[in-house]
Amino acid sequence: MTGPTPDTITVNGHRLWQSLMDLAEIGAYDDERTGLRGVDRLALTDADAAGRRQVIAWMEQAGLRVRIDRMGNIYGRREGTDPTAAPVLTGSHIDSVATAGAFDGCLGVLGGIEVVRILDERGISTRRPVEIGVFTEEEGVRFGTDMLGSAVAAGRLSPEYAHALTDRDGRTLGGELIRTGFHGPADVHLDPPYAYVECHIEQGPVLAENDVQVGVVTGVQGISWQEITIHGRAAHAGTTPTHLRADAGLAAARIGVHLRSMVDSGAYGELRATVGHLAVHPDLTNIVPARAELTVDLRNPDDARMARAEEDLTAFLRTLEDGTPGLTLATRRMAKTAYIPFDERLQKVIAQAADDHGLEHISLLSGAGHDAQEIAALCPTAMVFVRGEYDGISHNPREYSTPEACAHGVNVLATTLLRLATQRPS
Incomplete structure (x- = not known):
């Protein structure tokens, strides 16, 4: 790279949106109640496995080195210039409830991949590695425990406990990991990252009510x-x-x-x-x-x-x-x-990134659970919320964030990740 590292970066919103729409076709169904196209991609079903394979393909096309752990958590890594530096981690999940839309979790994963694409296209190297995580069974609707993959990665739950969980048909999570080919060889316990930042749709009406595009999340109830x-x-x-x-x-x-x-x-x-x-x-x-x-x-x-x-x-x-x-x-x-407060320093980095993109923002508490609350046990953690339409409805085919809103949120994510990944130790 020549010249100074750019301080603020903007992603390709059209490509991000196309990725979201392409992934939404995997596990798609026609919802009779709403007349809309929905997503049914429960954790470790065939549809989820197909979605995972597509995400891995996009990661590899973006030059990421992919590893899969014994919980089926997927990580894509872009190396930094300092091989001793802990990575900056972003990500979310792609499993869904049975009546989902295209955005819950998926925006955080595909937004992370889009950030890496832009860094590569701009020729930007970072001191710290940047990693994207895809966590298993965040929703908890199939095996009865939410944030399951990230909870095991962070050490709150054991792999043995998680593998023994069963769905309503008596199938174990461990057995479904093997059946779908996602019982990976990597150690499930995650080494503490430098920081974790997750971009997610709000799943509520607060941002729309306040007529702002971005939320800086203070914690999870x-x-x-x-x-x-x-x-x-x-x-x-x-x-x-x-x-x-x-x-x-x-x-x-x-x-x-x-x-x-x-x-x-x-x-x-x-x-x-x-x-x-x-x-x-x-x-x-x-x-x-x-x-x-x-x-x-x-x-x-x-x-x-x-x-x-x-x-x-x-x-x-x-x-x-x-x-x-x-x-x-x-x-x-x-x-x-328990209630998890997010790191105040990271909240300030996110708020500054929103300011630098010219986006109005507010601080708010998350009412929904997220993988970020588990990773917060390992490192400084915070979240970017993206505005939703139709009162922010989620877990429903009517779930919708505009292409512009998605791009705004991932622009803030991109700038935040870049600034964190180029920071020197304090």
């Missing part, structure tokens, strides 16, 4: 996932008096109502509670349910108030069991992460 199984007694809907029933479906409904009352009470701060999955058995019109299964998703930026909410929910479950003869309840912890 705490998340608690539980599965509750209720055992009652099947009974004839017409012949069994109400007071003699042990109705598992009614108990499940009462849990949902109680969660809403907890939120509305204000006693738990900014608590959010969701019953995302609910199923009753035998699921017949004229039979009182003998069993019900539901999931409870709690979110809170205050760990103490989250703990109190969990304790109070547990107490309510005991009252249900004690108050209805023949009713028993069992709970299973699916996932639990």
Whole structure:
């Protein structure tokens, strides 16, 4: 490279957008509810494996050296001029929920690849290596634990625990890694990077409400996932008096109502509670349910108030069991992460990059979980949020960020990564 290193770089927005649209065709389906084209690419399904192979091909075309670890996490590395320097890491995930759009996670991965392409085209070398990570099962919808690949990479969960997790058909994650060819040889424990910066769609309405393009993320609120199984007694809907029933479906409904009352009470701060999955058995019109299964998703930026909410929910479950003869309840912890604050210095680097690109920005807390919250245990970490349309809807085929919004976010990512990768040790 000749001349000084450029301080602010702009990516090829058209190429970035084309990559997003091309990846969205892998696992695509026609959504009957919305009439739109959606994405169904659950972790380690055939569709996810095809998406991974496409991303690896793009990484290799961009000159990256690719490695895959024993969790199926994929890393593409662009070397720096200092072989002893820790890398600057970016990335996200490409697995999806069953009713996804084209942007969740994918923008961070493909945005990272686009940054490398621009660095190469501009002839820019960096002192530190730049790496792009693709983490396994971020969504958690198939194997029941979100941020799974990054949690193992960061050391919070063991590979043995993760490999033994099963989906609803009894398939293990370890077995699916082998089946799809993504049980890699590399050590799953990630050496601490110099920094990690993730670009992601907001998945909410705050940026649009404030009419700004970029969010500087201050941290991720705490998340608690539980599965509750209720055992009652099947009974004839017409012949069994109400007071003699042990109705598992009614108990499940009462849990949902109680969660809403907890939120509305204000006693738990900014608590959010969701019953995302609910199923009753035998699921017949004229039979009182003998069993019900539901999931409870709690979110809170205050760990103490989250703990109190969990304790109070547990107490309510005991009252249900004690108050209805023949009713028993069992709970299973699916996932639990604490509130994670992001690095203030990195937030300032991101904000300065947005300023230098002429983009208005605000600081905001993430309500969704991200791989960044796991990698934060290893190194300074922060995130760039990209504005979404339609109230920022996500996990839905209506999920949409404009080509301009995606380019704005990745421009900020590119400049941030460049500045971090050329920094000298303090």
